[in-house]
């Protein structure tokens with residue numbers, strides 16, 4: 001088994017900022033030279049997530065609204081009370097969406113759909129620096 005890894009670094013606005021990772025992940029896959037395998041994309045941290053979606057302004061808007069309805073920013077949250085914190089909604093949203101995705105590599109390319117992009121979502125309530133780990137396994 002051969003493993004290649006790379007890192008992608010971003011500055012986010014927080015508050016549900018959605019960043020398209022697809023080109024950066026493709027570059028790591030291409031530089032690995034792997035033709036058939038799998039790539040795993042993972043973001044460390046308990047207030048950010050990685051998923052796939054159609055990355056266009058309407059879809060981004062609707063996903064952010066859906067998560068706000070599901071887990072409102074304002075609420076009677078134990079995490080905020082116990083820790084004098086303000087981002088319990090961000091922890092819960094990140095836990096539900098999840099921190100990673102794995103995508104097959106076929107003929108040296110991501111086997112994602114045409115309208116399916118890999119995205120980083122930063123749910124924290126302030127701007128953050130994020131480092132995304134990209135691991136290619138052959």
Ligand code: ZN
Pocket residue numbers: 079083085086087088091
């Ligand atoms: Zn917190």
